[in-house]
Amino acid sequence: MIIGVPKEIKDKEYRVAITPAGVDVLVKAGHKVIVERNAGVGSGISDEEYRKAGAETADTAQEVFKQADMIIKVKEPLPQEYPLLRKNQILFTYLHLAPVPELTKALMKSEIVAVAYETVELENGSLPLLTPMSEVAGKIAVQVGAYYLMRAHGGMGVLLGGVPGVEKRRVVIIGGGVVGTSAAKVAIGLGAKVVIINQTIERLRYLDNIFGDRVETLASNFYNIKKAVVEADLVIGAVLIKGAKAPHLVTREMISKMKKGSVIVDVSIDQGGCVETIKPTSHSDPIYEVDGVIHYGVTNMPGAVPRTSTFALTNATLPYIVKLANLGINALRQDHALAKGVNVFKGKITYKAVAEAIGMDFVPLEKLL
Secondary structure, eight states: OEEEEEEOTTTOOOOOOHHHHHHHHHTOOOOOOEEEETTTGGOOOOOOHHTTOOOOEESHHHHHHHHHHHHSSSSSOOOGGGGGGGGGGGEEEEETTOOOHHHHHHHHHHHHHHEEEEOOOOOTTTTTTTTTHHHHHHHHHHHHHHHHHHHGSHHHHHHOOTTBBOOOOEEEEOOHHHHHHHHHHHHHHTTEEEEEEEEEHHHHHHHHHHHGGGEEEEOOOOHHHHHHHHOEEEEEOOOOOTTOOOOOOOHHHHHHHSOOOOEEEEEGGGGTTTTTTTOOOOOSOOOOEEETEEOOOOOTGGSHHHHHHHHHHHHHHHHHHHHHHHHTTTTHOHHHHHHTTTEEEETOOHHHHHHHHHHHBOOHHHHOO
């Protein structure tokens, strides 16, 4: 199979979909890998490193898309890439389609097989290809929040951990999954008071066991969320419903009662965000204010630390890339986890939560294979 790796074009997106080690594995398995020129530079990987591993390089994305049987990326295609997609081509990347109907329709129109990293799901319910970037985003969220709490960056001018004789500040994390747990680790490390809100009591028990009295755990309901958000200095949105649009758990009314200069970082923004007033932003223009509260809604947060993110992502995706390269769509018949990753298959939506979110018909993948 010919595997194409285009350069990412989202704002300040410096990740790349494969490392030289991944190229080496694919080439030794008998496949051809074409990497767009300078695709890895932002992650500290040169074209020469890719060539030494056995890849070919192409000058343009058009060349990569034209030749490849499978395109592997990090982020979803942007409108200028839609015309490059070809019928029956496999696209393997993060898609987050629920809040983006125009992208979904473009994928359907192209009649490709679109496999989303974020919905590949193991039998135990875990999401192996979303986990590494969730870990990165959760840790970045606290760093970003601490940065914007500084007065010089628009915040109220506080240090999360305080100092002797001065109070610690309050970090409220809504969602106790991978993002929320990773955020809690950093917030605790900085000395903040940490509150984690989660829907399932079993998960709260787990978090209480691993963090002990270093965090306060609360059951997710309107009353608890409102009270915690109003008292917070930093709110981190870490809500995930697999493949679906995130619910608005933090309302405009709650935000209007928050302290001026407090900060919201909504990591759920890829799925539409769990804060009513959040909107997608970019690394070039990351924040805006509502009622004096700073909102951060960057949709590709891990792109800020591309070296770490690229290697963490490839560690997780490579076995699935190899399987798709070796077997093509037959891999979807053999690997149940990979089959769950298929969101669009040759013009049909095959992920129920996506179909429901954008009001279109859902067709089970097994009917199409």
